[in-house]
Amino acid sequence: MGDAGRSSILVHILVIALCLAAFGFAVAAERRRSTGSIVTDSSNTTFCVYDSDIATGYGVGAFLFLLSGHSLLMGLTRCMCFGAPLAPGGSRAWSIIYFASSWVTFAIAEACLIAGATKNAYHTKYRDMVYAGNWTCQSLRKGVFIAGAVFVVFTMILDVYFYMYYAKATSQAAKKISKTTPSVGMTGGYA
Secondary structure: OOHHHHHHHHHHHHHHHHHHHHHHHHHHHHHOOOOEEEEEOOOOOEEEEEOOOHHHHHHHHHHHHHHHHHHHHHHHOHHHOOOOOOOOOHHHHHHHHHHHHHHHHHHHHHHHHHHHHHHHHOOOOEEOOOOOOOOOOOOOOOOHHHHHHHHHHHHHHHHHHHHHHHHHHHHHHHHHHHOOOOOOOOOOOOO
16 A cells, blocks of 8 residues: 555544544534523523533534544645645546535534524523513523434535545546656757
């Protein structure tokens, strides 16, 4: 196995590890979402008391791990725009499809994670008078972080396939370039 094969395996391992860390943080964030309870003190001030706010940190951690994994891959492939040419054929077509799909799932996953972290961090503070009889403390809906986690897994799978086909298409292009032979003979001696 050459250096290119080892580096390809290393890239796959790093991307998978970063995405799995993001997945773990997203699941942990879902399990530790903030919940609030209504409390009225002696001065008749009603307010919400929230439990731990650790889910916000987990959500931001998942966001950053996914961002670093995707950035690593896009940096290595130079976002398919500035790198080595891709050989025409099926590998190039599949790498373009996986590239576009991974960006879509990445954007959805990041949106879910950062929206969940932001909404989880937002807490209603104080209300002096409550006119409604069913006033509740605002909290994050169930499933926001899980949706982010699902799209993290989709992004990871698409990133792995994208890099696999990208590496195949660039190696095919390199082989075609190295096999070139002059098609027009240029010999001296004709007068």
